[in-house]
Amino acid sequence: MTSPPGPSAPTTSTPGTSAAQAVAWMHTARFLTTAPRLEHLPESEVPEIAFVGRSNAGKSTCINTLTQQKRLAFASKTPGRTQAINLFALGKQGITDAVLADLPGYGYAAVPKQDKLRWQQVMANYLVTRPNLTGVVMMVDPRHGLTELDEILLEVIRPRVEEGLKFLVLLTKADKLNRSEASKALSIARLQTAGGEVKLFSALKKQGVEETSLLLWHWAHPEPA
Ligand SMILES: Nc1nc2c(ncn2[C@@H]2O[C@H](COP(=O)(O)OP(=O)(O)O)[C@@H](O)[C@H]2O)c(=O)[nH]1
Ligand SMILES: [Mg+2]
Numbered sequence: 348m349t350s351p352p353g354p355s356a357p358t359t360s361t362p363g364t365s366a367a368q369a370v371a372w373m374h375t376a377r378f379l380t381t382a383p384r385l386e387h388l389p390e391s392e393v394p395e396i397a398f399v400g401r402s403n404a405g406k407s408t409c410i411n412t413l414t415q416q417k418r419l420a421f422a423s424k425t426p427g428r429t430q431a432i433n434l435f436a437l438g439k440q441g442i443t444d445a446v447l448a449d450l451p452g453y454g455y456a457a458v459p460k461q462d463k464l465r466w467q468q469v470m471a472n473y474l475v476t477r478p479n480l481t482g483v484v485m486m487v488d489p490r491h492g493l494t495e496l497d498e499i500l501l502e503v504i505r506p507r508v509e510e511g512l513k514f515l516v517l518l519t520k521a522d523k524l525n526r527s528e529a530s531k532a533l534s535i536a537r538l539q540t541a542g543g544e545v546k547l548f549s550a551l552k553k554q555g556v557e558e559t560s561l562l563l564w565h566w567a568h569p570e571p572a
Contacts (some may be wrong), residue, residue: 366557369564372437376414376447379434385472386542388432394567395446395479399470400486401494402452403518410449412550413560419449430466432473437567440529445567447564448473461486471503482513482566484559489507489532493539503541513566521547521554
């Protein structure tokens with residue numbers, strides 16, 4: 348909780364894109380398709396940003412808050428789509444300039460082991476092979492920190508991160524932490540991600556919404572070199 352939420356918080360950006368524009372861009376999200384297996388994923392040229400996280404980490408709430416649309420993550424709860432990759436398109440009227448991929452939460456105890464393993468395999472394959480994957484946002488409940496499965500996933504994507512894949516850890520439910528707990532959680536997560544980018548996020552207080560939207564915008568619209 349380093350800065351107060353709200354429009355008064357200044358956000359830096361490259362010329363042309365304000366935080367408000369990035370937030371509005373996120374609000375254009377609409378359901379695109381659902382893919383129970385990798386071979387069902389449509390080929391795509393546009394940058395794709397994947398949301399991953401342990402079950403109950405706050406992923407659905409975060410996606411709903413960023414996109415300002417309750418039915419998106421709801422779509423991911425529809426029977427048949429729960430163990431699937433759900434894609435959402437971003438961009439103005441019919442012009443898709445990025446895709447959000449919602450990957451089912453992992454680590455849920457009640458899921459049979461066989462299904463868990465199958466799903467971990469699908470997810471690992473997706474993260475390693477998806478050609479247009481541009482960035483990964485990992486949602487982590489800061490009261491639990493990065494779990495073993497989170498760390499395994501980090502290992503899976505590490506080679507791609509070294510080749511330029513973007514990566515962000517969002518510490519969710521930040522409203523449940525006091526100031527010192529928040530700064531401690533940030534330091535620990537930064538250590539665990541070897542200096543990777545980590546931000547606080549609260550759906551309840553709308554904390555981190557502008558910063559995250561702007562960051563994802565820049566992932567999807569890199570400056571020409
Ligand atoms: N206080 C608080 N609770 C949250 C926040 N985000 C999610 N939660 C709660 O955490 C639980 C899990 O959230 P959900 O989005 O369903 O997690 P998912 O399983 O990762 O999709 C729910 O009870 C949410 O209401 C937040 O920013 N603040
Ligand atoms: Mg969910």
